[in-house]
Each structure stands twice: as C-alpha cells, then as structure tokens.
Amino acid sequence: MQRRTVLKGAALGSLAALGAGYWALPTGPAPAALSLEGAQQVLAELVDKKLVSLKGWSPTEVFNHCAQSIEYSISGYPELKPAWFRGSVGPLAFSVFAARGAMRHPLDEAIPGAAPLNQPGSQAQALQRLQQAFADFAAYQGELQPHFAYGALSHADYAQAHVLHLYNHLSLIRPA
Incomplete structure (x- = not known):
C-alpha cells in the first residue's frame, strides 16, 4: 500500500513539475524556423564568425555536444536512462517541449557516456561537424535509435528535438 502511495505521489509531483516547467520555458522567438532547414540556416550564418559563450561550455563544445546528440540518434546513445x-x-x-516549441535543460550536462567534447578542437571544425550531422540526419532513411531520455521517437519528432536542443544551447552563444 505504501509503495502505491509513493508511486502516485511521485507521478503527481512529476506532472506538477512538468506543468510548471511548461510555463517557465522561454516564449521569445526562435532564431529561425523550428525545422531542420531553419537550424541549418542558423548554423550557416555562424560560419567564419568569432563566437563566445555567456557561460558554461565554449561554442566548440556546444557544437560538438549537439553533433553528438544527432549522431547518436542514428548510431545509438552510449547509455540510456532506465526503461x-x-x-x-x-x-x-x-x-x-514540443507543445511549447522550446526546450530548457541544463546547458552544461553531457550526454551520459558520451565522448569528451574537445574533438574536433576548433570552432570552425566543430561547427562543420554539426552541419554535417544535421545533413546526415535529414538524409537518413533507416531506423532511428531510442533517445537516451525520451525513448523511441519518429524522424519528425527527433528532428524537432534536435532543433529545439540546438536553439536552447544557442541561447548562450553570441558574436565576440
């Protein structure tokens, strides 16, 4: 009986936190359309620009992190949250996140089990890696791997997740 009460309380607490989180998400405009093409446009505009991060990871680390997430959606995440x-x-x-059209998550939290974010080491190379990851994902026709936290996603849902993820991280990046 106590276990059921604890589980119900945890579920209700999670729903309340998510509901509150929904309203705490940013409501400002996204940097571009919430689409793969919009994200690719934003990334193209960053080429050859010196960028800085307001806090946390450097632009190079952010680009490598976002590229990892896209790559892992095709190849498989190194670690998954429990089923x-x-x-x-x-x-x-x-x-x-999808309903709000915005994501908010810890912007310095690595993907569980992911490789360090230092390769490639230059901002230009990391940006190129991210652009290639988006292009590869857009062209990919095979079965996608479960997201480490969200579970199974369709190609369209994964595309939205990748774009929202990128835009959330770009909120801390500015021209130098």
Whole structure:
C-alpha cells in the first residue's frame, strides 16, 4: 500500500513539475524556423564568425555536444536512462517541449557516456561537424535509435528535438 502511495505521489509531483516547467520555458522567438532547414540556416550564418559563450561550455563544445546528440540518434546513445523513465517521464518532458516549441535543460550536462567534447578542437571544425550531422540526419532513411531520455521517437519528432536542443544551447552563444 505504501509503495502505491509513493508511486502516485511521485507521478503527481512529476506532472506538477512538468506543468510548471511548461510555463517557465522561454516564449521569445526562435532564431529561425523550428525545422531542420531553419537550424541549418542558423548554423550557416555562424560560419567564419568569432563566437563566445555567456557561460558554461565554449561554442566548440556546444557544437560538438549537439553533433553528438544527432549522431547518436542514428548510431545509438552510449547509455540510456532506465526503461521506466524512457516510457514515462522522458516522453512527457518531450511532449511539453514540443507543445511549447522550446526546450530548457541544463546547458552544461553531457550526454551520459558520451565522448569528451574537445574533438574536433576548433570552432570552425566543430561547427562543420554539426552541419554535417544535421545533413546526415535529414538524409537518413533507416531506423532511428531510442533517445537516451525520451525513448523511441519518429524522424519528425527527433528532428524537432534536435532543433529545439540546438536553439536552447544557442541561447548562450553570441558574436565576440
């Protein structure tokens, strides 16, 4: 009986936190359309620009991190959250982000089990890697791997997740 009460309380607490989180998400305009093409346009505009990060990771690390996420959606994430999470809290969080058209997550939190963010080491190379990852994802026709937190996503949902993820990280990057 106590276990059921604890589980119900945890579920209700999660729903309340997600509901509050929905309203706390940014409401300003996205840097471009919420599409793969919009993200690719934003990235093209960053080529040959000196960029700085307002806090946390450098632009190079951000580009490598976002590229990793896209690459892992095709090849498989190194570590997954537990199945119960990927079947409940994760998809619920993604649905909130998708409905709001904005994502907010810790901007210095690495993908579990991911390689360090220092390769490639230059901003230009990391940006090129990210552009290539978006191009590869757009052209990919095969089965996508489960997201480490959201679980199974369709190509369209993954595209939206990747774009929202990028735009969230770009909120801390400015021209030098």
